[in-house]
Amino acid sequence: MKIKNLILFLIISAGIILPGAFLLKFEVRSLNGNVILDWQCSSETNLKDYIIQRRTVNGNYSDIATVQLRSDMNYEYTDQTAYKNDDQVYIYRIEIVDNDGSISYSKEMTVIHSNISSVKRTWGSIKALFR
Numbered sequence: 078m079k080i081k082n083l084i085l086f087l088i089i090s091a092g093i094i095l096p097g098a099f100l101l102k103f104e105v106r107s108l109n110g111n112v113i114l115d116w117q118c119s120s121e122t123n124l125k126d127y128i129i130q131r132r133t134v135n136g137n138y139s140d141i142a143t144v145q146l147r148s149d150m151n152y153e154y155t156d157q158t159a160y161k162n163d164d165q166v167y168i169y170r171i172e173i174v175d176n177d178g179s180i181s182y183s184k185e186m187t188v189i190h191s192n193i194s195s196v197k198r199t200w201g202s203i204k205a206l207f208r
Contacts, residue, residue: 097124097175105169105186112156112188114169121150128172129154138170165190 103116114129126145130138144154159167171183 097122097179097181098127098173100171100183103171103183103186105188107160107188107190110160110190112159112167112169114152114154114156114171114186116152116171116183118150118152121146123176125174125176127152128174129156130170130172131156131159132168134166134168140172159188160190 098121099119101117101119103114105112105114107113116127124146126143128140129142129144131141132138141156141158142154144152156167156169166187166189169186169188173181173183175181
């Protein structure tokens with residue numbers, strides 16, 4: 078009986094300590110000069126919203142968008158402001174904000190700008206050297 082009570086206490090405590098969202102998937106990719114963030118949750122308890130944060134390699138995180146909850150718990154955000162300057166590498170994370178004001182963070186995801194046209198130009202120049 079003591080073991081059952083201990084297990085029940087641990088389960089209840091874990092529900093209080095853990096963030097309000099349990100991320101199943103979090104992916105970030107570069108596409109056509111934008112960055113696409115995809116994430117999926119298995120549960121959302123006492124959750125207010127998600128805040129998308131971005132930083133450069135040597136920079137600090139800044140908030141770029143707030144995403145409201147969806148009933149299907151599948152999310153996608155397109156960052157259209159990325160790559161509009163000289164930065165080619167960004168690091169993203171999701172700030173998870175609960176209704177009680179507590180905050181937790183997803184893992185960090187790094188994305189590198191993939192500019193296909195510059196790769197094709199470079200390859201074309203290399204091929205021209207051997208003609």
